[in-house]
Amino acid sequence: MKSLYLTFHVYLAFARKSFQRQMQYRIANLAGLTTNFFFLLVQVFVYTAFYKTSTVPQPLNIDDIITYFVLCQASLMLMPLWGGREIADTVRSGSVALQLTKPVDFQAYWFADECGRACYYLLMRGFPTFLISLLFFKVTIPQQPSVLLAFTVSMMLAIFMSATITITIFSSAFWTLDTTGISGISASVITFFSGMLVPIALWPEWLAHIAGWLPFSGLIDVPFSIYLGKVTGIEVWHAVGKQTAWSLFFFGFGRILLARGFSRLVIQGG
Amino acid sequence: MYHFSLYFHFVKLRIRSQMEYRLSFVIELFAQACISVIDFFMIALLFDRFKELAGWSLWEVGFLYGMIGICFAVAEMIGRGIDTFQRSVVRGDFDTMLVRPLGTFFQVFAHEFLLRRIGRLAQAMVVLFIANSQLTIDWSFVKFGYLLISLASGTCFFIGLFVIGATSCFWTVQSIEVINIFTHGGVFMGSYPFSIYRWWFRHFFTFIVPLACVNYFPALFLLGKIESLGVSPIGVQLAPFAGFLFLGITMLFWRWGVLHYQSTGH
Numbered sequence: 001m002k003s004l005y006l007t008f009h010v011y012l013a014f015a016r017k018s019f020q021r022q023m024q025y026r027i028a029n030l031a032g033l034t035t036n037f038f039f040l041l042v043q044v045f046v047y048t049a050f051y052k053t054s055t056v057p058q059p060l061n062i063d064d065i066i067t068y069f070v071l072c073q074a075s076l077m078l079m080p081l082w083g084g085r086e087i088a089d090t091v092r093s094g095s096v097a098l099q100l101t102k103p104v105d106f107q108a109y110w111f112a113d114e115c116g117r118a119c120y121y122l123l124m125r126g127f128p129t130f131l132i133s134l135l136f137f138k139v140t141i142p143q144q145p146s147v148l149l150a151f152t153v154s155m156m157l158a159i160f161m162s163a164t165i166t167i168t169i170f171s172s173a174f175w176t177l178d179t180t181g182i183s184g185i186s187a188s189v190i191t192f193f194s195g196m197l198v199p200i201a202l203w204p205e206w207l208a209h210i211a212g213w214l215p216f217s218g219l220i221d222v223p224f225s226i227y228l229g230k231v232t233g234i235e236v237w238h239a240v241g242k243q244t245a246w247s248l249f250f251f252g253f254g255r256i257l258l259a260r261g262f263s264r265l266v267i268q269g270g
Numbered sequence: 271m272y273h274f275s276l277y278f279h280f281v282k283l284r285i286r287s288q289m290e291y292r293l294s295f296v297i298e299l300f301a302q303a304c305i306s307v308i309d310f311f312m313i314a315l316l317f318d319r320f321k322e323l324a325g326w327s328l329w330e331v332g333f334l335y336g337m338i339g340i341c342f343a344v345a346e347m348i349g350r351g352i353d354t355f356q357r358s359v360v361r362g363d364f365d366t367m368l369v370r371p372l373g374t375f376f377q378v379f380a381h382e383f384l385l386r387r388i389g390r391l392a393q394a395m396v397v398l399f400i401a402n403s404q405l406t407i408d409w410s411f412v413k414f415g416y417l418l419i420s421l422a423s424g425t426c427f428f429i430g431l432f433v434i435g436a437t438s439c440f441w442t443v444q445s446i447e448v449i450n451i452f453t454h455g456g457v458f459m460g461s462y463p464f465s466i467y468r469w470w471f472r473h474f475f476t477f478i479v480p481l482a483c484v485n486y487f488p489a490l491f492l493l494g495k496i497e498s499l500g501v502s503p504i505g506v507q508l509a510p511f512a513g514f515l516f517l518g519i520t521m522l523f524w525r526w527g528v529l530h531y532q533s534t535g536h
Contacts, residue, residue, distance in 0.1 A: 041471075048466075053320065054320045178291070180294065192308045197312045207315075
């Protein structure tokens with residue numbers, strides 16, 4: 001029991017370090033906040049104009065859409081689009097060798113690192129974006145505590161999945177060294193199928209069907225649909241179950257990839 | 271003339287060095303193509319559901335999208351050196367540029383050339399061509415020339431934004447990322463007709479940051495939509511020159527900024 005506690009402490013320290021590292025870039029965060037807000041503004045303009053001309057009832061009304069995009073911009077930095085470059089860098093520079101000699105699990109280390117980063121962006125980017133948006137837009141806030149609870153669980157799973165996907169993507173560095181291409185391709189697939197650009201509820205049916213079979217809607221569309229009260233009752237359990245399954249899948253897949261990667265790792269120089 | 275031949279020499283060297291990593295180049299090109307195809311596909315999805323946007327059809331918006339996409343891709347391709355200028359300031363490399371017998375702006379400009387933006391450029395051109403084939407624009411010599419001037423002007427506009435970002439490095443060392451709002455954000459908002467934005471937003475992006483002048487107004491003229499908006503036709507026809515003017519002003523800003531350069535040292 002004691003050893004488990006100690007292990008937890010070690011990784012907590014890693015997460016805290018990662019959090020503190022992000023704290024250094026305050027101005028950059030402020031710039032990012034402004035950018036988030038700008039894109040949000042344009043998105044709101046565009047959708048408002050679309051809704052103005054449409055006479056047919058839509059599955060989401062304009063207030064839902066605005067809330068959806070506020071949440072999107074608030075959680076943008078939590079998505080598996082930005083982090084993990086350091087993993088690739090350690091492989092390229094060879095400093096990964098040093099890391100492997102330490103009595104620390106490689107994947108767990110990076111997972112802790114990602115969690116620290118996520119906490120930072122949740123506190124310093126997510127909440128501020130959301131709060132500022134409350135002032136300018138009509139943002140819906142769910143009234144039932146059960147919805148909020150379900151949303152919190154679903155969002156945490158989304159962050160968990162995001163971290164495992166990031167590690168999986170960047171562990172490909174063991175094969176390619178340069179991950180720019182792979183991370184670019186995966187970023188485009190993720191932005192598309194997560195519903196970050198257009199909510200999946202507005203997609204044509206055949207495409208929404210494909211998205212349902214893929215894990216990425218679990219990052220954005222699933223938690224936000226729960227938030228908006230579009231997914232209720234037994235469906236919540238179903239959605240959250242699917243998120244959990246996919247998270248575990250990426251966790252396992254990343255682990256296998258890393259194990260394979262270590263066995264073929266060649267460190268140049270000394 | 272000397273500058274021209276020197277520039278092409280630099281570009282040749284840059285391309286050769288980028289082609290050293292051929293596989294990486296191809297993968298990135300593919301990644302870029304994926305991103306940009308998805309980008310327009312999303313707009314198409316919205317039109318599939320809503321049919322029209324403030325009186326604009328999908329391919330009219332596609333025309334706007336293609337124009338701004340071409341401008342930005344070319345600007346990123348040739349203006350990359352300016353965009354990444356902060357590295358030179360952080361490392362103190364700008365010192366060496368100051369002692370060379372060439373203008374600083376030219377050196378920074380010719381310093382980099384990003385060939386792989388050709389993927390983004392191709393996508394934007396394809397969208398523009400398809401849009402053109404779906405619409406009935408009666409092309410004349412004048413209209414075609416006008417399109418080319420508008421595209422050149424839009425490219426100058428984006429390069430002008432890079433120049434502002436680079437010049438600010440003389441004071442801040444690190445580049446100010448807020449400029450991304452105007453570059454990437456500009457591409458995003460320029461893909462939609464300006465009439466959907468609020469008046470203060472529209473005015474800001476017409477008179478202070480002249481994005482509308484290089485994209486929306488030219489498109490209005492080419493698509494024959496001027497009458498419907500009640501704006502002065504002469505103003506619309508002269509609008510593209512705002513892009514050149516913008517670049518000119520930012521270059522003056524650059525010259526002033528260079529005087530304030532303090533080396534970060536080695």
